[in-house]
Amino acid sequence: MSAAAPTERGRVSPLVRLLESESVLATALLVPGVLILVLFIAYPFVMALWYSLTSIRVGEAGQFVGLANFAKAWNDTIFQTAFKNTVFYTFWATIFKLALGMWLALLLNRSFRFKRIVRASMLLPFIIPTVLSAFAWRWMFDPTFSVMNWVLYHSGVITDRLPFLSDGDWAMWCAVAVNTWRGMPFFAITLLAGLQTISPDLHEAAALDGASAWHRFWHVTWPLLLPVTLVVVVFSVIQTFSDFQLIYVLTGGGPANSTHLIATYAYQVGVASGLLGEGAALSLFMFPVLFAVVWVQLRYMKRMEGH
Amino acid sequence: MANVTIRDLNKNYDNGFHAVKDVNLEIRDKEFVVLVGPSGCGKTTTLRMVAGLEEITSGQILIGENVVNDLPPMDRNIAMVFQNYALYPHKSVYQNMAFGLQMRKYPQQEIEKRVREAADILGIGPLLDRKPRQLSGGQRQRVAVGRAIVRHPEVFLFDEPLSNLDAQLRVQMRVELKRLHERLETTAIYVTHDQVEAMTLGDRVVVMKDGWVQQVGEPLELYGKPANRFVAGFIGSPSMNFVDVIINELGGALYAEAQMLRLSVPPQHQDRVRAHLGGRLTLGVRPEALRLASGADPAGYCFDTAVDVVEPLGNEILLNFRAGGAPMVARVDPAVRVRAHENIRLAVDPARVHFFDEKSAAAI
CATH class of the missing domain: 3.40.50.300 (P-loop containing nucleotide triphosphate hydrolases)
Structure with missing residues (x-):
């Protein structure tokens, strides 16, 4: 357009002419994004890699120690517990989120009164800040003031109060429950979006073909929903595996370091105790696991595209 | 089965x-x-x-x-x-x-x-x-x-x-x-x-x-x-032509009349149409029940009109025109040579004329 403009309208400024070039424009558009990635992702990551190889602590530069931090972490029983906890927490929370989220999505996919309001309000656990909701849950699990203990006790279901957060195993399951409560809406909404792309004709055809409700789910809904399911599961695994806030607020890693996740333990060592190098090494143990998850997902998506 | x-x-x-x-x-x-x-x-x-x-x-x-x-x-x-x-x-x-x-x-x-x-x-x-x-x-x-x-x-x-x-x-x-x-x-x-x-x-x-x-x-x-x-x-394409008519009697014969149009009521309809004498009916005639009139066609089933649009389809020709205040189509032999705006005389096949009640739309 500018090329065809009459010359008396004034010359095209040099900057505009420069941006006409595709490569210059592309670079200009990419720079902000790349800058943010470098500044907030790449730089901290490289720094963490470097720190993990040194004995740096708060107020002390430290020196290169090779893989000593990793070796120490490997033999650290608290870290071993934290790693097991992280796997446990991720595995069960994802299973529950998927099962309940799928169930909820199938329910919400039907038409009923106030469908929109119900669908929207279901997102509440997801949009409330985690710190806030985790505090509320901590209050509900409180040894003295737990509303759940009160209800169960006074309705005669239990005779002894339940040690929600004061027992390590109980506390882990509580964390799984809260994470499930918080993450389920994301599963439900995403799966619901996936469900709505499945033509109702397919279910009708399957019904005519003699498929029961379960067979319709297994032979029609599930395979067609699989790509969406895989994406949410991977997202959820990444988020759950690297979760920090929920445990930090709910149990702080206690009692007696029994509910630490890798992230909370790395924080405790690296920031709270000031051992930056060791903390960095601890947190880097998450990397290979998450990398594997992402790799599997990318491979699968590529295969789907090939079809 | x-x-x-x-x-x-x-x-x-x-x-x-x-x-x-x-x-x-x-x-x-x-x-x-x-x-x-x-x-x-x-x-x-x-x-x-x-x-x-x-x-x-x-x-x-x-x-x-x-x-x-x-x-x-x-x-x-x-x-x-x-x-x-x-x-x-x-x-x-x-x-x-x-x-x-x-x-x-x-x-x-x-x-x-x-x-x-x-x-x-x-x-x-x-x-x-x-x-x-x-x-x-x-x-x-x-x-x-x-x-x-x-x-x-x-x-x-x-x-x-x-x-x-x-x-x-x-x-x-x-x-x-x-x-x-x-x-x-x-x-x-x-x-x-x-x-x-x-x-x-x-x-x-x-x-x-x-x-x-x-x-x-x-x-x-x-x-x-x-x-x-x-x-x-x-049913049928192009669809049947419809025109609102008034039933009149002239010298013992029944006629269906509309603006600039007067057609004899065919004998097989006489009895039923007579019940509507002086009243309104809808006359229906399929495009293929119309043809260019020749001298042999009884005048009561013929009318004059001017062609509006000619659609030569090869196996047939569709003539679009107006008659009795309604747009109509005639499907005629492809050998017929007619140009747009030409005045023509068309004949209705009396065996293929339909009458419908104006209110109930039922055939009579």
């Missing part, structure tokens, strides 16, 4: 829409019945109630001797072909066709035999390993039909199965479906909005509008003796 009986069938949707009104229909064993009408006429809803995909508000549906109102779709021994084929996208052609048999726990050998047989009939044998998205529209259509026929159902239901195909393929598949029906000899109910499809496929055609059945009859019966103005206009 079974007949299908529909008694006083009604469908009210929750939003108050009365989609199907008092439909009664007796479909004989091995008969091919087509439900046709404009969109929203209740034809698809009726079909879906037969299939069991839509709840029945009132009335009865019988397949064979059994009332199927409360039977789920899978227990009705019917098979349906959907408008968008509804093939399972993740299953191969073979799996798509076999699924219904697997769900019914047929032995593997029997499934294989039936799928191969159906694939042979439909000419899709080489496609059995493909996925639906690797097929053309016509091939998908065949797979959808194949999925229905492997089940050997008592009744086939077709829901506008050809409307997603291009015009040429539609004509081809239409012939194939007709041939297939003759071969399988299974009762079939077929829904379409295309009157040509209805006329070519149906042993009998049910014309519907606004939830009501307008007329049930063999194709030529609908064409030759439409029960009302709607059927008369819906």
Whole structure:
């Protein structure tokens, strides 16, 4: 357009002419994004890699120690517990989120009164800040003031109060429950979006073909929903595996370091105790696991595209 | 093999829409019945109630001797072909066709035999390993039909199965479906909005509008003796010409008169039309019942007009003109040479004139 403009309208400024070039424009558009990635992702990551190889602590530069931090972490029983906890927490929370989220999505996919309001309000656990909701849950699990203990006790279901957060195993399951409560809406909404792309004709055809409700789910809904399911599961695994806030607020890693996740333990060592190098090494143990998850997902998506 | 009986069938949707009104229909064993009408006429809803995909508000549906109102779709021994084929996208052609048999726990050998047989009939044998998205529209259509026929159902239901195909393929598949029906000899109910499809496929055609059945009859019966103005206009293309007329008597003879138009009432209509003397009726005449007048045509059935637009189609010529205040079309011999704006004299075939009541629109 500018090329065809009459010359008396004034010359095209040099900057505009420069941006006409595709490569210059592309670079200009990419720079902000790349800058943010470098500044907030790449730089901290490289720094963490470097720190993990040194004995740096708060107020002390430290020196290169090779893989000593990793070796120490490997033999650290608290870290071993934290790693097991992280796997446990991720595995069960994802299973529950998927099962309940799928169930909820199938329910919400039907038409009923106030469908929109119900669908929207279901997102509440997801949009409330985690710190806030985790505090509320901590209050509900409180040894003295737990509303759940009160209800169960006074309705005669239990005779002894339940040690929600004061027992390590109980506390882990509580964390799984809260994470499930918080993450389920994301599963439900995403799966619901996936469900709505499945033509109702397919279910009708399957019904005519003699498929029961379960067979319709297994032979029609599930395979067609699989790509969406895989994406949410991977997202959820990444988020759950690297979760920090929920445990930090709910149990702080206690009692007696029994509910630490890798992230909370790395924080405790690296920031709270000031051992930056060791903390960095601890947190880097998450990397290979998450990398594997992402790799599997990318491979699968590529295969789907090939079809 | 079974007949299908529909008694006083009604469908009210929750939003108050009365989609199907008092439909009664007796479909004989091995008969091919087509439900046709404009969109929203209740034809698809009726079909879906037969299939069991839509709840029945009132009335009865019988397949064979059994009332199927409360039977789920899978227990009705019917098979349906959907408008968008509804093939399972993740299953191969073979799996798509076999699924219904697997769900019914047929032995593997029997499934294989039936799928191969159906694939042979439909000419899709080489496609059995493909996925639906690797097929053309016509091939998908065949797979959808194949999925229905492997089940050997008592009744086939077709829901506008050809409307997603291009015009040429539609004509081809239409012939194939007709041939297939003759071969399988299974009762079939077929829904379409295309009157040509209805006329070519149906042993009998049910014309519907606004939830009501307008007329049930063999194709030529609908064409030759439409029960009302709607059927008369819906069946046939170009559609029947209508003109509002007043019935007058002149020297003992009855005339239908409109602006600049006066036609004798043909003898076979005299008695019934006389009851409307001085009143208004709608006169209907098909484009093919008009021709350029020759000296031999009685003057009472001729009128003068000026051609507005000429559409030379090759096998016929359509002349567009106005008569009696209404736009009309005449379908004339291709040998006729007429130019636009030329004055012509047209003759009406008296045996093919229809009269409709002005209020009820029923044929009289």
